[in-house]
Amino acid sequence: xxxxxxxxxxxxxxxxxxxxxxxxxxxxxxxxxxxxxxxxxxxxxxxxxxxxxxxxxxxxxxxxxxxxxxxxxxxxxxxxxxxxxxxxxxxxxxxxxxxxxxxxxxxxxxxxxxxxxxxxxxxxxxxxxxxxxxxxxxxxxxxxxxxxxxxxxxxxxxxxxxxxxxxxxxxxxxxxxxxxxxxxxxxxxxxxxxxxxxxxxxxxxxxxxxxxxxxxxxxxxxxxxxxxxxxxxxxxxxxxxxxxxxxxxxxxxxxxxxxxxxxxxxxxxxxxxxxxxxxxxxxxxxxxxxxxxxxxxxxxxxxxxxxxxxxxxxxxxxxxxxxxxxxxxxxxxxxxxxxxxxxxxxxxxxxxxxxxxxxxxxxxxxxxxxxxxxxxxxxxxxxxxxxxxxxxxxxxxxxxxxxxxxxxxxxxxxxxxxxxxxxxxxxxxxxxxxxxxxxx
Numbered sequence: 374x375x376x377x378x379x380x381x382x383x384x385x386x387x388x389x390x391x392x393x394x395x396x397x398x399x400x401x402x403x404x405x406x407x408x409x410x411x412x413x414x415x416x417x418x419x420x421x422x423x424x425x426x427x428x429x430x431x432x433x434x435x436x437x438x439x440x441x442x443x444x445x446x447x448x449x450x451x452x453x454x455x456x457x458x459x460x461x462x463x464x465x466x467x468x469x470x471x472x473x474x475x476x477x478x479x480x481x482x483x484x485x486x487x488x489x490x491x492x493x494x495x496x497x498x499x500x501x502x503x504x505x506x507x508x509x510x511x512x513x514x515x516x517x518x519x520x521x522x523x524x525x526x527x528x529x530x531x532x533x534x535x536x537x538x539x540x541x542x543x544x545x546x547x548x549x550x551x552x553x554x555x556x557x558x559x560x561x562x563x564x565x566x567x568x569x570x571x572x573x574x575x576x577x578x579x580x581x582x583x584x585x586x587x588x589x590x591x592x593x594x595x596x597x598x599x600x601x602x603x604x605x606x607x608x609x610x611x612x613x614x615x616x617x618x619x620x621x622x623x624x625x626x627x628x629x630x631x632x633x634x635x636x637x638x639x640x641x642x643x644x645x646x647x648x649x650x651x652x653x654x655x656x657x658x659x660x661x662x663x664x665x666x667x668x669x670x671x672x673x674x675x676x677x678x679x680x681x682x683x684x685x686x687x688x689x690x691x692x693x694x695x696x697x698x699x700x701x702x703x704x705x706x707x708x709x710x711x712x713x714x715x716x717x718x719x720x721x722x723x724x725x726x727x728x729x730x731x732x733x734x735x736x737x738x739x740x741x742x743x744x745x746x747x748x749x750x751x752x753x754x755x756x757x758x759x760x761x762x763x764x765x766x767x768x769x770x771x772x773x774x775x776x777x778x779x780x781x782x783x784x785x786x787x788x789x790x791x792x793x794x795x796x797x798x799x800x801x802x803x804x805x806x807x808x809x810x811x812x813x
Contacts, residue, residue, distance in 0.1 A: 394649045407634070408633075409561060411637040413564070413565070414642065416511060418622035420511050420515055422484055424614060424618045425618060426481060431523065437530065438466070438527045441462060443671075445531075447587075451583065471524075478518075485509065491630075507562035510563050532663055540575060543571075544572045544574075613747065619757045620780075627768050639715060650728075654689075657687050658736050662739050665739065692729055720774050726781055749791055752787050
């Protein structure tokens with residue numbers, strides 16, 4: 374396997390995600406009508422409701438695994454050593470997470486009736502779109518993928534970031550190619566099922582080939598308590614997880630429901646580009662999360678803070694630069710067909726400003742979570758829920774621009790002050806001793 378630094382692998386995977394997302398956008402605008410584009414992104418938004426079942430655990434497991442794996446090692450086939458209580462607790466955590474996600478994958482099927490009810494009563498205009506069978510297909514695909522989510526998180530937390538992101542690159546690549554094939558073949562509304570199916574297949578095959586002994590060692594069912602280890606942090610992470618889902622998906626659902634499918638398609642495509650760019654720019658920080666957490670676990674808070682600040686500044690600078698470049702590009706291609714499927718330049722710029730705040734909240738949360746705290750969960754939830762409530766009131770009259778303006782105003786007035794206050798408060802609590810190299 375090609376040897377690259379973890380940050381480079383993460384960047385490579387995110388770059389592919391951005392490139393494939395752009396190709397998907399081009400294919401959607403070429404092969405799907407404006408109404409079908411609206412259904413395409415709305416199906417994706419409804420489908421993302423699975424995160425309400427996950428409750429932030431898949432992301433949290435990376436940090437839990439990093440903490441519990443400290444002092445252990447992983448040999449060929451995933452055999453964990455040395456023997457002892459720490460190893461037993463780690464294996465018990467793996468066994469528990471697998472059982473949890475098996476149950477969650479079955480619960481994901483509840484999305485079926487939710488989708489049928491939503492699409493049946495939404496005000497989408499008069500265009501007849503056959504969405505019923507595609508919706509059934511994509512929900513089943515998501516249910517299958519959820520059964521393997523914990524495996525990626527646990528191995529990433531064990532320090533094998535580069536390998537995990539190679540696997541993620543594989544399932545993004547396979548999922549994208551399969552989705553493109555369906556879109557070009559006239560089955561575009563089934564395309565959202567391809568990424569989760571690719572996740573399920575590639576992850577299961579990789580884990581059986583590389584970590585079969587880790588699966589076989591799941592004989593330990595004691596030594597790990599969800600209530601003691603996971604729930605104290607998950608109950609706070611779940612709030613921000615829910616807020617993140619609502620932020621990324623609910624505006625599209627609101628516009629689809631109250632306005633029309635074409636407007637929802639414009640917002641969905643522009644939001645997808647904004648989120649891909651934001652995630653791509655944050656990839657340096659994402660790759661450093663296990664190191665940031667490990668430094669804290671060893672009492673080197675000062676070093677952890679310095680590493681975080683370095684990666685955060687780098688990510689934020691790249692984000693602002695890339696968002697500005699895309700706005701200029703949207704202005705420059707105003708005469709092309711794809712521009713008609715995007716939001717106008719001003720609305721795009723406002724939307725990107727909202728996403729810049731949202732991704733900044735997410736990145737700063739890594740710093741707090743490494744210390745067992747979830748400082749920004751409530752501010753993010755309040756800003757999101759207030760934005761959604763007001764958006765439902767004004768969407769019928771003001772449409773997309775009104776929804777974006779509401780989100781921007783409330784996120785700037787609530788989230789930015791909360792980030793500043795949270796950072797200063799944390800610095801007063803965690804002050805390293807002089808000459809201690811960041812040790813508490």
